[in-house]
Amino acid sequence: MRIEYRVNGEAGEDYQLSMDDPVGYVEFEVDAEELQIGENQITLRAHSKDNAYSEPVTVTVTVIGGELQLKKVSTESVFAPIKLTGTAQVSRPEGLEVVVNDDTGSKAAWRLEATATPLVTNQGRTLAGNLYYQDGAKLTMLGKDAVEIARQKTAPGIDYDVTAHWSSQQGLVLKTTPAAVPGSYQGTITWHLSTVPEA
Secondary structure, eight states: OEEEEEETTEEOOOEEOOTTSOTTOOOOOOOGGGOOSEEEEEEEEEEOTTOOBOOOEEEEEEEOOOOEEEEEEOSOOEEOOOOOOSSOEEEOEESOOEEEEEOSOOOOOEEEEEEEOOOBOTTOOBOSEEEEEEETTEEEEOSSSOEEEEEEOOOTTOEEETGGGOBTTEEEEEEEOTTOOOSOOBOOEEEEEEEOOOO
């Protein structure tokens, strides 16, 4: 008598029962390399020497052990140059990329938040303006308090490019006031990635 099994539809090596195995009970190990992060379907059935088969039994094994991570984040990005004309101006980032990967298999959503420091010159002059996160008509200023940028539930191993989903009505925006003075300003955006607690 042997036990045939499949992991996620792929046939594994049969397990040969011996006289030392307990009756009506099967215990064997599945190679970890055969399992993926998240849910795995393992189907078992007994096969006798005279080609009699038992009804298949399917069990679900959930593997949790991957990471929730910022897979790619631009270390530097610039905003499109602004020509100061004495009126409020708007600029958007160029070349900014933020990619999230959730390999935990937890099925929970994740949340990406951001904080930002003031934009200042090398001489210490602060820009008359602020960074905002735009979501449609809503603008939320980025500062020391975390602002939610994205909230998603993604399958294990699937990259989610946050910035690729931005549009002319969504994403980071730099807005200056009429009092803005020409110069080269720099600041730091810090990204915070966490799992959203299930309700």
